[in-house]
Amino acid sequence: MTYADKIKKLREVMLVSQSELAEILGVSFVTVNRWENGKYEPTIKIKRKLSDLFKEHEIDKYSKYILIDKNNRH
Numbered sequence: 001m002t003y004a005d006k007i008k009k010l011r012e013v014m015l016v017s018q019s020e021l022a023e024i025l026g027v028s029f030v031t032v033n034r035w036e037n038g039k040y041e042p043t044i045k046i047k048r049k050l051s052d053l054f055k056e057h058e059i060d061k062y063s064k065y066i067l068i069d070k071n072n073r074h
Contacts, residue, residue: 004038010053025049
């Protein structure tokens, strides 16, 4: 599953639109759309927020380790 797929799955499980997820994360709708289309990846700060949401919604119990790339810390 790609990172883009994981973000889309999270949003679907949360039953929120791209705009609503954007508001939760403090980014624009366009940004979420680009993540889901694989055009961009979120920053490490946003990846941490996403990781928390994944854990909260039990998408992937190892999401913290999957979503945050140890080699790409900022």
